[in-house]
Amino acid sequence: MMATYQHIPVMLERCIDLLAPAFDEQGAVLIDGTLGLGGHAEAFLERFDNLHVLGLDRDADALKYAQERLARFSDRVRFAHVRFDDMAIAMEKYFPGQRPAAILLDLGVSSMQLDNPERGFSYLSDATLDMRMNRTDDVTAKDIVNSWSASDLASLFRRYGDEPLAKRYADAIVTARQAVPVESADQLVAILDRATPRSKATRGHVAKRVFQALRIEVNRELESIEAVLPGALDLLAPGGRILVMSYQSAEDRLVKRAIDQRTRSTSPLDLPVEMDQDRATFTWVAKREGAGEEEILANPRSQSVRLRAAMKRSE
Numbered sequence: 537m538m539a540t541y542q543h544i545p546v547m548l549e550r551c552i553d554l555l556a557p558a559f560d561e562q563g564a565v566l567i568d569g570t571l572g573l574g575g576h577a578e579a580f581l582e583r584f585d586n587l588h589v590l591g592l593d594r595d596a597d598a599l600k601y602a603q604e605r606l607a608r609f610s611d612r613v614r615f616a617h618v619r620f621d622d623m624a625i626a627m628e629k630y631f632p633g634q635r636p637a638a639i640l641l642d643l644g645v646s647s648m649q650l651d652n653p654e655r656g657f658s659y660l661s662d663a664t665l666d667m668r669m670n671r672t673d674d675v676t677a678k679d680i681v682n683s684w685s686a687s688d689l690a691s692l693f694r695r696y697g698d699e700p701l702a703k704r705y706a707d708a709i710v711t712a713r714q715a716v717p718v719e720s721a722d723q724l725v726a727i728l729d730r731a732t733p734r735s736k737a738t739r740g741h742v743a744k745r746v747f748q749a750l751r752i753e754v755n756r757e758l759e760s761i762e763a764v765l766p767g768a769l770d771l772l773a774p775g776g777r778i779l780v781m782s783y784q785s786a787e788d789r790l791v792k793r794a795i796d797q798r799t800r801s802t803s804p805l806d807l808p809v810e811m812d813q814d815r816a817t818f819t820w821v822a823k824r825e826g827a828g829e830e831e832i833l834a835n836p837r838s839q840s841v842r843l844r845a846a847m848k849r850s851e
């Protein structure tokens with residue numbers, strides 16, 4: 537029997553409204569680059585009878601779950617266990633000669649990854665510090681915590697976690713691991729707890745930012761976003777739409793920068809006429825939107841979402 541997970545797809549109605557205008561053609565393809573538990577994909581398949589979905593995920597467990605959930609749409613959905621920056625290869629394999637009408641990226645971790653203690657994503661468990669989305673990758677969070685220098689750990693916690701106590705936490709980890717390696721989530725939480733001054737202990741869970749930073753590094757999430765965007769924007773069919781939801785400021789900056797470049801004309805200012813190749817090829821259709829109060833109450837994960845979407849005007 538299929539396990540069930542508490543998962544509410546983030547900003548679902550808004551995603552549907554923003555991508556729907558791209559689906560006027562019979563048999564249009566939506567690439568869901570972060571299929572996860574298949575929540576968004578299921579809603580799109582239910583809503584649009586002629587839509588085909590190519591679902592990608594680097595996590596084999598997520599794909600297996602989504603495959604079962606979407607079994608009733610088996611004639612309209614294809615799955616690939618790849619990183620989303622390989623979407624062009626997967627598209628050519630499953631929909632040869634076609635271009636996607638829409639691309640959806642809902643970044644970060646799924647509730648299955650967070651809720652399964654074995655995966656080591658959650659700071660509320662005694663699991664081994666793993667955090668790999670793809671369990672065949674080499675580096676785990678445990679490797680980083682036990683081998684990086686204090687200054688590298690501190691800059692990681694600052695960069696990807698916006699952690700104000702980064703240096704203090706990094707020093708505490710390095711001191712603690714001299715006595716015994718830091719193997720489990722609860723061991724790391726205890727170290728961070730002890731290193732947190734009383735006055736700062738009210739900022740939510742002490743480990744939240746450190747765990748986020750480790751997860752981003754283990755999965756090289758920012759590199760993945762940087763790698764996927766130019767190719768995804770090229771791949772999209774003219775008239776197509778891309779929608780990205782990120783949950784962290786560094787991710788959102790990368791998304792904004794990559795799309796912004798295509799929404800501006802590159803024509804030199806002193807040219808009287810704009811040449812075709814200099815025209816902006818994309819138009820923003822949603823800029824840094826967030827979830828509403830009601831949704832945040834029902835689904836706390838939506839609190840930090842930043843949604844951006846753009847339409848491809850021409851090649």
Ligand SMILES: C[S@@+](CC[C@H](N)C(=O)[O-])C[C@H]1O[C@@H](n2cnc3c(N)ncnc32)[C@H](O)[C@@H]1O
Binds near residue numbers: 621647
């Ligand atoms: C937030 S969840 C997606 C949830 C999904 N929208 C739903 O409604 O069920 C993000 C998923 O993206 C996957 N993921 C993250 N980075 C990826 C990458 N670079 N390539 C492929 N999948 C990735 C994760 O494994 C995770 O399953």
